Amino acid sequence: MAGLSRSLDRLKDRYDVIVVGSGYGGGVAASRLARAGKRVAVLERGREVLTGGFPSRFPDLKNELQVRGKRLRTGSSSALYDVRLGEDMHVLVGCGLGGGSLVNAGVALRPDARVFADEIWPGQIAQDGLLAEGFKRAGRWLRPQSDPRAATLTKYKALATAGKGLGHTPIAPTVTVSFEGGVNAAGVDQPACTRCGDCCGGCNVGAKTSVALTYLADAARHGAELFTHAGVRHVAKGKDGAWTVHVRRLDANGATPHDLVVSAPVVILGAGTLGSTEILLRSRANGLALSDRVGHRFSANGDIIAFGYGAKIPVDAIGVGYPAKIEGMEIGAAVSGQIEIDDAHDLANELRVQEGVLPSALAPALPVLFVPNGRLLGALQSLIAGVYKGPFSKLQTFFAVSHDSASGRFVLDDDDLKLVWPSAKDEPVYKRLDQILTAIVTEAGGSYVKNPLAGTVMGHQPATAHPLGGVGMGRERGDGAVNHKGQVFDAGAGAGSTVVHEGLYVVDGAVMPRSLGVNPLLTITALAERAMLHMAQDYGLAFDDAAVGGVPVAPSDLGAIVAA
Numbered sequence: 120m121a122g123l124s125r126s127l128d129r130l131k132d133r134y135d136v137i138v139v140g141s142g143y144g145g146g147v148a149a150s151r152l153a154r155a156g157k158r159v160a161v162l163e164r165g166r167e168v169l170t171g172g173f174p175s176r177f178p179d180l181k182n183e184l185q186v187r188g189k190r191l192r193t194g195s196s197s198a199l200y201d202v203r204l205g206e207d208m209h210v211l212v213g214c215g216l217g218g219g220s221l222v223n224a225g226v227a228l229r230p231d232a233r234v235f236a237d238e239i240w241p242g243q244i245a246q247d248g249l250l251a252e253g254f255k256r257a258g259r260w261l262r263p264q265s266d267p268r269a270a271t272l273t274k275y276k277a278l279a280t281a282g283k284g285l286g287h288t289p290i291a292p293t294v295t296v297s298f299e300g301g302v303n304a305a306g307v308d309q310p311a312c313t314r315c316g317d318c319c320g321g322c323n324v325g326a327k328t329s330v331a332l333t334y335l336a337d338a339a340r341h342g343a344e345l346f347t348h349a350g351v352r353h354v355a356k357g358k359d360g361a362w363t364v365h366v367r368r369l370d371a372n373g374a375t376p377h378d379l380v381v382s383a384p385v386v387i388l389g390a391g392t393l394g395s396t397e398i399l400l401r402s403r404a405n406g407l408a409l410s411d412r413v414g415h416r417f418s419a420n421g422d423i424i425a426f427g428y429g430a431k432i433p434v435d436a437i438g439v440g441y442p443a444k445i446e447g448m449e450i451g452a453a454v455s456g457q458i459e460i461d462d463a464h465d466l467a468n469e470l471r472v473q474e475g476v477l478p479s480a481l482a483p484a485l486p487v488l489f490v491p492n493g494r495l496l497g498a499l500q501s502l503i504a505g506v507y508k509g510p511f512s513k514l515q516t517f518f519a520v521s522h523d524s525a526s527g528r529f530v531l532d533d534d535d536l537k538l539v540w541p542s543a544k545d546e547p548v549y550k551r552l553d554q555i556l557t558a559i560v561t562e563a564g565g566s567y568v569k570n571p572l573a574g575t576v577m578g579h580q581p582a583t584a585h586p587l588g589g590v591g592m593g594r595e596r597g598d599g600a601v602n603h604k605g606q607v608f609d610a611g612a613g614a615g616s617t618v619v620h621e622g623l624y625v626v627d628g629a630v631m632p633r634s635l636g637v638n639p640l641l642t643i644t645a646l647a648e649r650a651m652l653h654m655a656q657d658y659g660l661a662f663d664d665a666a667v668g669g670v671p672v673a674p675s676d677l678g679a680i681v682a683a
């Protein structure tokens with residue numbers, strides 16, 4: 120089966136628009152500008168994984184880890200999970216054509232209105248009405264929905280039981296999963312979710328509404344050229360006024376990686392919080408005049424993953440995968456239930472606790488992670504069914520999201536991105552999360568396991584899968600790195616200047632100047648849609664977001680779109 124991407128051998132020297140990265144922000148930009156008739160190239164560092172090709176066995180999953188830390192670099196540069204071990208905090212992001220959407224849980228929520236009322240945002244965000252339109256468009260394309268059968272799932276009932284003692288009743292949050300099946304806005308015929316639970320390992324059914332199955336498929340249908348294994352190093356202003364993008368070719372197959380240069384009058388960075396910040400920091404080191412706010416205001420979105428071990432009630436929150444490893448079990452999507460803790464007086468105290476599922480490929484590693492002498496137990500439980508029937512059928516996984524002070528900072532250390540946030544572990548949010556999760560786990564009769572890998576190379580630092588900021592929005596170059604449209608401030612102009620670098624944009628999670636308090640994908644998508652609406656006005660472009668018609672394609676055969 121063929122995919123959307125093509126070999127870097129076919130990369131041309133020049134395009135109208137170059138989009139760097141292919142997650143939510145990059146996907147939106149590629150689709151909308153290809154619809155506007157622009158010659159678009161998308162440069163993604165990871166590889167393309169088609170539906171059916173996501174890891175389903177532990178040895179495959181292990182090969183999908185790339186880990187970077189102090190004096191540590193292991194795994195393939197095209198592995199799906201990119202783990203950055205930091206001295207103050209660890210960060211996990213997705214890598215591949217589709218970005219984080221390939222391996223995320225798909226929870227798609229709108230932040231509390233107080234988030235956008237914060238004066239940290241440039242005023243236009245709350246005032247010009249285009250953010251609301253951005254959310255509408257994101258909703259039409261990602262189709263967030265609650266599982267209509269959520270309340271029948273064991274893991275949902277377990278959350279309800281645990282929440283009852285604390286006076287909280289769960290709700291079914293909206294997720295980017297197609298529960299009924301059907302043709303999406305990009306003309307991809309998504310089968311109905313089998314509730315296999317493997318969303319965070321990658322959906323082998325095609326029911327998770329990823330960026331690959333929506334915005335990127337649409338971009339390719341409208342003529343965009345999508346390239347993988349293209350790691351962008353930095354951007355610079357060319358002599359003719361166009362941008363040059365310096366790309367490290369990562370598909371060398373053992374040959375020495377070498378660099379390519381491609382140019383365009385418009386470059387849109389959608390390489391995610393880590394990627395876009397790193398590219399801009401390196402561009403600044405190479406002479407591009409950027410605001411000294413680049414690198415600042417990193418937020419972990421008050422996010423943690425934690426566990427409850429030894430519950431007295433069944434939970435059934437280990438994925439069975441597709442094709443199912445064990446018959447007759449309906450697990451549910453990675454998140455089906457959420458407890459909402461609101462605070463009308465103090466937004467910072469709001470938090471969302473979601474019950475989560477671990478992907479089936481991780482099942483054989485669980486005894487090693489959670490049980491002393493687990494290696495022995497792991498050997499005894501080598502029959503896969505053991506994980507579904509034994510103590511791990513009562514393992515609770517939680518994703519919790521709240522707010523933090525966004526005081527992390529990225530710097531370049533020996534040309535590598537480094538996160539500095541010495542006080543991160545003392546953020547009040549972690550104490551609150553520990554208290555509420557301990558109470559929930561205790562209600563279920565289990566013990567709270569904050570980090571099963573503490574004491575290993577992971578240490579005791581907090582970790583996040585929701586990195587935000589680094590290229591935060593502001594009113595002028597003194598308080599932000601980009602303006603409300605995602606245009607990058609030009610520090611060559613005087614202090615307090617709002618002058619931007621014409622044609623250079625950032626449209627991903629990096630532009631958030633603060634935590635969102637909910638899982639970020641919907642806001643990132645909405646703000647990217649909004650940035651494209653502003654670009655249309657500024658450049659006189661015309662595009663709509665109407666659903667495509669014609670013969671639908673299967674999720675495992677997106678190449679049919681390129682061939683057509």
Ligand SMILES: Cc1cc2nc3c(=O)[nH]c(=O)nc-3n(C[C@H](O)[C@H](O)[C@H](O)COP(=O)(O)OP(=O)(O)OC[C@H]3O[C@@H](n4cnc5c(N)ncnc54)[C@H](O)[C@@H]3O)c2cc1C
Binds near residue numbers: 162
């Ligand atoms: C396991 C997991 C579960 C999650 N669950 C949820 C959830 O349920 N709901 C939610 O809202 N969020 C969730 N998230 C977070 C969410 O996926 C991210 O916030 C979101 O994907 C960020 O979108 P983005 O457009 O900013 O960048 P990304 O989606 O991270 O995309 C950036 C892309 O750019 C590429 N790239 C990076 N650097 C370069 C470079 N130098 N050159 C070329 N390409 C580059 C990357 O490989 C990547 O494909 C989860 C994340 C993980 C890891």
Ligand code: SF4
Binds near residue numbers: 317
């Ligand atoms: S539960 Fe399974 S089928 Fe449903 S979206 Fe997640 S991975 Fe896909």
